[in-house]
Amino acid sequence: MNWITNYVRPRINSIFSRRETPDNLWTKCEECGTMLFHRELSENLNVCSNCDHHMAITPRDRFLALFDGGIFSEVAVPAPVMDPLNFRDQKKYPDRMKAAQKATGEEEAMLVATGEIGRTPIVAAAQDFSFMAGSMGMYVGNAIIAAAQEAVKLRRPLILFSAAGGARMQEGILSLMQMPRTTVAVEMLKEAGLPYIVVLTHPTTGGVTASYAMLGDVHIAEPNALICFAGPRVIEQTIREKLPEGFQRAEYLLDHGMLDRVTNRTKMRDELIGITRMLLGMPPPVAGELPAPEPSGVSEKPAEAEAPDGSDASKA
Structure with missing residues (x-):
């Protein structure tokens, strides 16, 4: 082990593997001064979670x-x-x-x-x-x-x-x-x-x-x-x-x-x-993302239409 292994190689690896941190990760609320994380602020539609200020x-x-x-x-x-x-x-x-x-x-x-x-x-x-x-x-x-x-x-x-x-x-x-x-x-x-x-x-x-x-x-x-x-x-x-x-x-x-x-x-x-x-x-x-439930007793297939006299209208 020498100084190249102990110092130079880790230094080179740290330089090339360094991740740049974006400057816009946090936003300061103009009303209360709270620092808000950009993802949470976006999910809350740019409304401050602390004072309810609408940006x-x-x-x-x-x-x-x-x-x-x-x-x-x-x-x-x-x-x-x-x-x-x-x-x-x-x-x-x-x-x-x-x-x-x-x-x-x-x-x-x-x-x-x-x-x-x-x-x-x-x-x-x-x-x-x-x-x-x-x-x-x-x-x-x-x-x-x-x-x-x-x-x-x-x-x-x-x-x-x-x-x-x-x-x-x-x-x-x-x-x-x-x-x-x-x-x-x-x-x-x-x-x-x-x-x-x-x-x-x-x-x-x-x-x-x-x-x-x-x-x-x-x-x-x-x-x-x-x-x-x-x-x-x-x-x-x-x-x-x-x-x-x-x-x-x-x-x-x-x-x-x-x-x-x-x-x-x-x-x-x-x-x-x-x-x-x-x-x-x-x-x-209707609340939620799913469609409204079907009324109970309704079959998956549509019922065949009947004529007024009770006969099958589709065969008439």
Whole structure:
């Protein structure tokens, strides 16, 4: 035994067999400061297990948890004209779009999909706040119209998850025009007699709350979500008065009649299944993943039909 065997060889083996530890194994809760393991946080739908703080979640991850088996089909959305105003501030608008697409892996700020929840077919749309603050531009308007048209065509209810900082300033008046466009899309659903359910998440602000986000048949919000047209800081500076505690938060709006429910994200799927089936006039959902048990005494093979006189109708 020599120094090569005792020192050099173990050193070389440790270098080549070293495993790199990812930097994103733990996430710190913004509300209580608890360190949360990434796998447990993901399984809890980005809800802090210590203080119940609801962190941001992408539309794709939300749909994986919402739809049966995480199976859904994306609905194609017509692409609008890119940079119609040739807008530029610190960056060009196309450059901001490319940066957002690279950071999120999505084409735009809204995802539309079809699938089943609790064996109930629906159409769903969700905004991505991490994509340019979920701002409402022409694409978002096209997405909501595409979702409404798909719902009418398939005769399915539409469930929309809102999360936006308002209209997209890079598209100017064209962004504000999405407010009446989406209002007409919602009216299409109402004329077809189809339910429209809105889930307001943190934050839902600006022109979104003046259009499609507040036109649902049922309004549900996640806990402590900020829901407003103008933010509390703007209001305080305007009226020069201190606002009440929790002003414009989900619980405050529920107490003042602007919301129907405030539901934890981990219970949202069951809530949506029950409400959707109720609005469609369907029986309550069956608990569990297995189908409802057959009534006792029913054979596996269908009974042969009998004629009114008691004879075998299949031989008639």
